Amino acid sequence: MDGVDPTPEASASERKISLMPPLRAAIRIRRKIRNLKKSRLQLDLSGRKSADSTKPSLIQRHSSNLTSFESPKFFNFDTPTLEQVALSNLRRKKKRKKSRPVLYPGNGKKYLPIEHKSKAKRCLILFIGIVCFQILNAIENLDDNVIKYELDGLEKTMQREVFGQKIAIDKIMALLKDYLATHWHNKPLVVSMNGPSGVGKSHMGRILAKHFRSVVENDFVLQYYVMHNCPSDSNITTCETELTDMISDMVTLAEIEEKIPIFIFDEMELMPPSLLDTLQSYFKLNQSNEYLNAIYILISNIGGNEVTKYFLQNVSSDVLNVPKELHTIIHSSLRQHHSIWDVAEIVPFTLLEKSHIANCFLDELLREGFYPDNGNIEKLAGQLKYYTIQDKQYSITGCKQVVAKVNLLHPYT
Structure with a gap:
């Protein structure tokens, strides 16, 4: 029987038996794939997982690769099936979960971020305002001081009563306005009026004394005539003591009242050298504050002859409008007489016409x-x-x- 060939019926039955296991396996795989697709469809529609879809199996991964491989990667006009729509929605949800949305309070409104103002900026604006106010107040105080001394009225009086000395009047008024604009100074104002006899120097001194007596009272104005207050036969030491007492009393009282005293010294060419030294000591800078706030007017004929000669020689020259050379000539004559005029503002008085x-x-x-x-x-x-x-x-x-x-x-x- 071993050497006998099998019959056709026996061989057919053997082939059927050999084909049954693979066929059954293919049928089972197909059923599992169908069940997986149904479970995924149920998950997309209901949002819940089925019991048999907790872990993806190898077959599921293989089937997903097959579906992705079999799906066309080019545009077509086929209408998507229900399974394709569910898969695309699932992919969109996964992509949306990656980006974190900005969360706002449910009961609040949405506003732009607030710019916090710097406190340093507010302090800077306040500081600038204080500085501007102080500057404005200082300017007003300058105007108040000038108005207090009524310098405009003084200038009109000079122009009305002093003839032929316009340059001298302008310089004296400029010096007074600049000095009397404030009460605090670092040095006293010393003005020297020099020129020939009879040109208006003493008359100018009387006008100044009369005016300041009317605006700052008589206690703050001193007219000192050398021939009257300290004649040639008097004791020089007594003159020095009297002058020192008068200046000290006036500057002390003026400091209390916040006023500037005026000292007018006439006939300075007749003042003794020791008395000139005493007066010069009050022109120094290293003094207390009350001695720095004072005006000294020095009237003399020193340099008068030099002024006359220079004036007659340069009568047609334009230098008379700005007499710088005349100032130099007068200063050299004053320096030879005494050093008290080194710190003085020289005001030259010229000759008078007919x-x-x-x-x-x-x-x-x-x-x-x-x-x-x-x-x-x-x-x-x-x-x-x-x-x-x-x-x-x-x-x-x-x-x-x-x-x-x-x-x-x-x-x-």
Whole structure:
């Protein structure tokens, strides 16, 4: 029987038996794949996992690879099936979970982030405001000081009563306005009026004394005439003590009242050297504050001859408008006399023309109550002596003899 060939029926039955296990295995695999697809479809529709889909098996991974391989990667017009829609929704949900959304309070409104203001900026604005206020207050105080001394009225008085000295008036007013603008200073103001006799220096000193007595009271103004307060036959030591006491008392009282005292010294060319040294000691910078807040007016004829010569030689020159050379000439003469004028502001007084002398006669006649007759004024002005240069006449004695000439017009009783 071993060597006999099998019959056709036996061989067919053997082939069937050999094909059954693979066929059964394929059927089982197909059923499992179908069940997996159903479970996934149920998961997408209901959102819950089925009991048999907790762990993906190798067959499931193989089937997913097959589906991804079999799916076309190009655009087609086929309508997606229900399974494809579920898979695409699942992929979208996974992508959305990767990006974390910005969460806001449920009951609040959405606002832009607030810019926090710096406190340092507020302090800076406050500091700038304080500085501006202080500057404005300082400017107002400067104006108040100038108004307190009524310098505008003083300037008008000078222009009305002092003739032929416009340059001197402008310089004196500029010095006073600058110094009296504030009460605190680092040095006293020293003004020296120099020029020939009779040109208006002493008259200017009287105008200053009268004006400041009316605005700062008599206690803060001192008129010191050397021939009267310290004559040649008096004791110099006594003069020094009296002068020291007067200056100390005035500056102390002025410091309490916050006012600036005015000291007017006339006839300085007659003051003894020791008394000049005493007065010079008050011009130093290393003093207490009350001695630094003071004005000293020094009136003298020192340098008058040099001024006359220079004026007559340069009468047609433009240097008269800005007399810098004249200032140098006067300062050299003052330096030879004493060093007290080293710190002084020099104000030169020039010669007076004949028209200025006529104005002096007119002013004096009005003061004495005479009728201002022009013919009489010309006659009186012609009685004085003049320097005649280039058809111009300059008085030799200035207005010195005007008062004496007018007094002769009074009838004898």
